[in-house]
Every structure is written in structure tokens, then in C-alpha cells.
Amino acid sequence: MYSTATELLRGGKLNFRTSSSSITGNEIRYNDPDCRPGMRCTRIEACDDPGTAPTLSADKKHFACCLEGQQLLGSPDTAFDCCAGGHDLVGSAATGYRCCPIGYTYDGQLCRELCKNGKQLVDGKCVCPEGTVEAADGTCRQARPPKPDCSSGLETGKCHTFTSENGDRLGLHNDGVYYATKDSIAHRYGKFQxxxxxxxxxxxxxxxxxxxxxxxxxxxxxxxxxxxxxxNNAKNGRHIGRTKAFDQAGEFALSKWPCGKYCLGGFRHGLGPACPAQTPALTFYTQDPQMCVPFELTEVPCDIKSDANNCIWTNGDQCCDKVDCSWRRRGGDSGHKCH
Structure with missing residues (x-):
């Protein structure tokens, strides 16, 4: 006969392995699966403790004397116990096993709530693992890497105008190509995100x-x-225009230059004038990855109707806090100037 539940049942009837069984009142009749031929295989056991009755495990291979409303949980490899509804038998060989509410674990002393959404139990609290932060929906997401000490000043999601060194702004012409030229009915400056x-x-x-x-x-x-x-990703002389397909979008790179400028290049290729024209379009150069075109980037509202635009200048005033290089032309002092 097989039993494992004497200690865990804390005084309840032994837990026997069964092959077939029937329960009547506080008695259980079962056939011992280890019975040898020629011996009496049918056994009857009764639950003597008041309020208890034979209770079968879910697989109907074990039983114990449990109180009304309890269920027999466990296995021969762990332990057995009579647990109330809404509970589970949890724990480990190191901590022992106890009945805890569903969704909890046992740490050897208390039932602790299991952590969800990728969190880990630290000092009794569910926290996100190192290197992650808790999002608004309670999940753990990768923490943003710290910004380098020397920042480009550019962030995704923000919009800018691109002004060339002669004062013209990059934008879409009515031929579907991007140039830096004067605004007109045929050309409008771009607001680039x-x-x-x-x-x-x-x-x-x-x-x-x-x-x-x-x-x-x-x-x-x-x-x-x-x-x-x-x-788009037009290259080697083809003029850069537009595309709705993201897989045909150009892969650009922006490198910070002195005096508030940025040089617009390509991530893998270079970027430069497409033709020897008075107002040239742009193209990627696959053979010259260092080519780039200098522009002054000015942050502008992506949505001109948003009240958040009132705060757009709080992160580095582009009038009074940008580098003024006019001193080079007039031979004066360097520094930040307000115009």
C-alpha cells in the first residue's frame, strides 16, 4: 500500500493509491493495485475525524480524509494536502508545500503573490527586472538607454525644417522631387518628422x-x-521623391555640425546633389558613404493646432540659446547671441 500524506494532512487519514473506488458516507471501498494474486484485494477505509470524508484526487488514484468543501491536491513527487476552493498546493522541496490562493506561491513562511507581466519577486514585492521599467499598462518594457553626455539635440517624433546654407528650405516641388529653393506656388518647404x-x-x-x-x-x-x-531611397542619380511603402523609404543619417547645422547623409550610402543644376535634387551615392549635405534644422510643431506648441521652445530656445557664428564674419567675440 502506498502513502505519502501523513505529515501534510496533519492528522488526517492516510492517503492511499487506488485502482478503482466507491465512496459511501465516510468510508471508501477500493481495490489495491499492488495486490498479489490469491490475496484479498478489496479494502475498506473509514475517516474517523469528525467532519471529514474520503476525498479522491483529480486523477482518482489517491484519496484522503478532507473536510467538506476541500479538494485533495498534490502528487507522489511533491506532497498531498486538502485545500479549500480557490486554492492550490504550491511550494518546492526546499520551502515545503502549503495550500495558497490561486496565483500565489509559498516561500517557506508565507503565501506570496506570483508576479505577472514579467516582474520578479524582490523583498516580497513584484518589481520589473533590472534594465526595464514599468509601463502605464503594468508591463515591463526595456528602459531607454541613457542619452550620451554630448547629445545631437534631435529626437524621434519631432518635426523640423531643413534650411540650406543659402537660406532656401528643402521641400517638395510640384514635380514630386525634393529641392532646396524658394517657396512658391510650385514649391513648398517640407515639415520633416x-x-x-x-x-x-x-x-x-x-x-x-x-x-x-x-x-x-x-x-x-x-x-x-x-x-x-x-x-524614398532613390540612388546614383535618381532624384529623391516620396513613397508610401516603408520598405522603400530612404535610410538617412544626421551628423551634428558646428554653429547649429547638421549634415544630412545616408546610413549606408552618401547623399549629395543629383545633377549639376542650379537647383539640384538629392540622391544617394552608393560609392561615397561620407557625402552629406549641410542644413540648419529648426524644430517646428508637427501639429500647428496643438496647445503643446506653447512649450516647444522650453528645451533650448532656438532664438537666444543657439550658437551664433556671425562673430566670425565681423571679427568679434564668440558666444550665444539673441537676435
């Missing part, structure tokens, strides 16, 4: 070594249709 992925996850630092995608918030000249398209 910087992204690292198709969803344009906001708030990520953009560094020179990052693959950056550029989305033009504006649409067609005069009609505004097709807004929010990506600058």
Missing part, C-alpha cells in the same frame, strides 16, 4: 550612427493630398 521605425516611436535620441527615416508631414503642393509619406 524624424523616425527610427515605421510607427515613428517618439522620444528616442538620434545619433550619427543611427538609421533615420524622414517623413514629410505635408502633402501635395496646393492640394495637401498624400500627406505623411516617406522620402
Amino acid at each position: 524624424l523616425c527610427k521605425d515605421e510607427k515613428c516611436t517618439p522620444g528616442l535620441a538620434i545619433n550619427p550612427s543611427d538609421k533615420t527615416y524622414i517623413r514629410d508631414i505635408y502633402g501635395d503642393v496646393t492640394t495637401g493630398a498624400n500627406a505623411g509619406m516617406w522620402l
Whole structure:
């Protein structure tokens, strides 16, 4: 006969392994599976403790004397116990086993709530693992890496204008190609959103070594249709235009230059004028990865209707807190100037 539950049942009837059984009142009749031929195999056991009755395990291979409303839980490899509804037998060989509410574990002294959403139990509390932070929905997400001490000043999700060294701004012409030229009925400056992925996850630092995608918030000249398209990956002389397909979006890189400028290049290729024209378009150069075109980037509202625009200048005033290089031309002192 097989039993394991004497200690765990704390005074209850022994837990026997059965092959077939029937329960009547506080008695159980069962056939001993280890019975040898020629011996009496049918046995009867009674529960003597007041209020207890024979209770079969879920697999009907074990029974014990449990109180009304309890269920027999456990296994020969762990332990057995009579647990109330809504409870489970939990623990380990190191801590022992006890009945705890479903969703809890046993640490050798107390029932502790099991951690969810990737959290870990530390000093009795469920916390996110090191290197992650708790999101608004309670899950643990990867913590943003700390920004480098020398930041480019650019972040994903924000919008900028690109102004060339002669004062013209990069934008879409009515031929579907991007140039830096004067605004007109045929040309409108672009409002460009910087992204690292198709969803344009906001708030990520953009560094020179990052693959950056550029989305033009504006649409067609005069009609505004097709807004929010990506600058494409035209290369080796083809003029950079727009695309709706993210897999055809150009892979750009932005490197910070002195005096508030950035050089717009490619992540793998270089970027430069497409033709020897007075107002050249742009193209990626696969044979010259260091080519780039300098622009001054000015942060502007992505949505001009948003009240958050009132605070757009709080992170580095682009009037009074940008580097003024005019001293080089007039031979004066360097420093931050307000115009």
C-alpha cells in the first residue's frame, strides 16, 4: 500500500493509491493495485475525524480524509494536502508545500503573490527586472538607454525644417522631387518628422550612427493630398521623391555640425546633389558613404493646432540659446547671441 500524506494532512487519514473506488458516507471501498494474486484485494477505509470524508484526487488514484468543501491536491513527487476552493498546493522541496490562493506561491513562511507581466519577486514585492521599467499598462518594457553626455539635440517624433546654407528650405516641388529653393506656388518647404521605425516611436535620441527615416508631414503642393509619406531611397542619380511603402523609404543619417547645422547623409550610402543644376535634387551615392549635405534644422510643431506648441521652445530656445557664428564674419567675440 502506498502513502505519502501523513505529515501534510496533519492528522488526517492516510492517503492511499487506488485502482478503482466507491465512496459511501465516510468510508471508501477500493481495490489495491499492488495486490498479489490469491490475496484479498478489496479494502475498506473509514475517516474517523469528525467532519471529514474520503476525498479522491483529480486523477482518482489517491484519496484522503478532507473536510467538506476541500479538494485533495498534490502528487507522489511533491506532497498531498486538502485545500479549500480557490486554492492550490504550491511550494518546492526546499520551502515545503502549503495550500495558497490561486496565483500565489509559498516561500517557506508565507503565501506570496506570483508576479505577472514579467516582474520578479524582490523583498516580497513584484518589481520589473533590472534594465526595464514599468509601463502605464503594468508591463515591463526595456528602459531607454541613457542619452550620451554630448547629445545631437534631435529626437524621434519631432518635426523640423531643413534650411540650406543659402537660406532656401528643402521641400517638395510640384514635380514630386525634393529641392532646396524658394517657396512658391510650385514649391513648398517640407515639415520633416524624424523616425527610427515605421510607427515613428517618439522620444528616442538620434545619433550619427543611427538609421533615420524622414517623413514629410505635408502633402501635395496646393492640394495637401498624400500627406505623411516617406522620402524614398532613390540612388546614383535618381532624384529623391516620396513613397508610401516603408520598405522603400530612404535610410538617412544626421551628423551634428558646428554653429547649429547638421549634415544630412545616408546610413549606408552618401547623399549629395543629383545633377549639376542650379537647383539640384538629392540622391544617394552608393560609392561615397561620407557625402552629406549641410542644413540648419529648426524644430517646428508637427501639429500647428496643438496647445503643446506653447512649450516647444522650453528645451533650448532656438532664438537666444543657439550658437551664433556671425562673430566670425565681423571679427568679434564668440558666444550665444539673441537676435
